Amino acid sequence: MNIAITKTAAPKEKPASDILGFGKYFTDHMFMMDYTAGEGWHNARIVPFGPIALHPASTVLHYGSEIFEGLKAYRRADGKVQLFRPLENIRRMNRSAERMCLPPIPEDVALQTLTEFVRLEQEWTPSAAGTSLYLRPFMFGNDETLGVHAVHNATYVIIASPVGSYYKEGINPVKIMIETEDVRAVRGGTGEAKCGGNYAASNRAGQRAEEKGYSQVLWLDGVERKYIEEVGAMNVMFKIAGEVVTPMLAGSILPGITRKSIIEVLKNEGIPVCERRISMEELAEAMENGTLEEAWGCGTAAVVSPIGELNYNGKQYAVNNGEIGPVTQHLYDTLTGIQWGKIEDTYGWTMEL
Numbered sequence: 001m002n003i004a005i006t007k008t009a010a011p012k013e014k015p016a017s018d019i020l021g022f023g024k025y026f027t028d029h030m031f032m033m034d035y036t037a038g039e040g041w042h043n044a045r046i047v048p049f050g051p052i053a054l055h056p057a058s059t060v061l062h063y064g065s066e067i068f069e070g071l072k073a074y075r076r077a078d079g080k081v082q083l084f085r086p087l088e089n090i091r092r093m094n095r096s097a098e099r100m101c102l103p104p105i106p107e108d109v110a111l112q113t114l115t116e117f118v119r120l121e122q123e124w125t126p127s128a129a130g131t132s133l134y135l136r137p138f139m140f141g142n143d144e145t146l147g148v149h150a151v152h153n154a155t156y157v158i159i160a161s162p163v164g165s166y167y168k169e170g171i172n173p174v175k176i177m178i179e180t181e182d183v184r185a186v187r188g189g190t191g192e193a194k195c196g197g198n199y200a201a202s203n204r205a206g207q208r209a210e211e212k213g214y215s216q217v218l219w220l221d222g223v224e225r226k227y228i229e230e231v232g233a234m235n236v237m238f239k240i241a242g243e244v245v246t247p248m249l250a251g252s253i254l255p256g257i258t259r260k261s262i263i264e265v266l267k268n269e270g271i272p273v274c275e276r277r278i279s280m281e282e283l284a285e286a287m288e289n290g291t292l293e294e295a296w297g298c299g300t301a302a303v304v305s306p307i308g309e310l311n312y313n314g315k316q317y318a319v320n321n322g323e324i325g326p327v328t329q330h331l332y333d334t335l336t337g338i339q340w341g342k343i344e345d346t347y348g349w350t351m352e353l
């Protein structure tokens with residue numbers, strides 16, 4: 001795929017690494033590509049970062065046809081920049097596209113355009129400890145008509161944002177509210193697609209939890225509100241009586257790449273791990289009798305986020321005395337070590353630019 005490049009006439013100043021935060025600053029350029037039924041993907045271009053003009057009837061504004069991905073470019077100690085399992089993100093994006101009737105992008109084209117864009121913007125990858133260049137590919141339906149149907153026109157964009165360390169003052173375990181009213185997804189719905197609509201639907205519960213001093217909600221299944229699904233926008237894992245357990249992928253859970261990587265590390269190291277249904281009843285019992293040893297969320301932004309307290313129906317349970325547990329810490333060190341090139345990548349997960 002040939003990419004037309006228009007460089008910005010006004011490069012921005014790069015922000016200092018201590019003020020980065022998450023998704024506040026953006027690089028000088030963005031990647032864009034158009035899809036038209038019959039013609040396929042075309043007009044691949046890198047242009048100065050800026051607003052996107054949309055027809056007021058554009059599909060995405062009315063019917064929510066939108067999917068996205070999130071991955072990072074990491075600056076290693078030797079100055080080189082690398083990606084972590086980018087093909088996994090591309091494959092997941094195409095599965096999300098299939099669910100939402102958006103057009104898939106051939107894997108080689110998606111990887112080529114992503115790497116060429118990041119290579120052009122790589123100077124924006126910060127080097128301070130824990131910082132990275134967050135990459136946000138997204139796609140939306142862009143038909144200029146109000147008729148409801150699968151899209152015939154779509155737009156694909158990649159933007160990039162230098163982001164700060166998720167943990168500024170060391171890893172702090174978070175307080176989680178178990179959500180018993182709203183649900184995030186149901187089997188057969190869009191829970192396993194990374195689509196914007198899932199987020200829009202989950203904001204209310206998140207806001208209510210925040211008002212009570214909790215940072216995220218733990219979602220239960222949408223049918224019986226009985227089985228554990230995810231925590232906020234992360235997958236969730238528990239260490240119960242020596243074994244790591246995590247909800248199995250059965251259609252309503254987002255298949256996280258961090259989740260998948262952690263399972264591979266645990267299996268490789270001989271630490272017992274099991275993907276299965278976990279009922280709220282089982283978790284409550286493990287909290288009561290003390291066999292719940294550790295709990296954490298996992299996703300690209302935080303890598304692992306230890307859970308220090310769970311609130312279920314108004315009752316508070318401390319996990320590991322509110323401290324990060326040894327397995328949680330080990331997984332954090334292993335994954336971040338590979339991502340920033342501090343330890344050898346024996347899994348072949350990293351891709352140097």
Ligand SMILES: *Cc1c(COP(=O)(O)O)cnc(C)c1O
Pocket residue numbers: 070194230232233234235254255256257258259298299300301
């Ligand atoms: C993106 C996401 C995750 C985590 O996926 P990673 O690939 O590990 O970043 C988990 N749950 C939801 C709902 C997500 O959107």
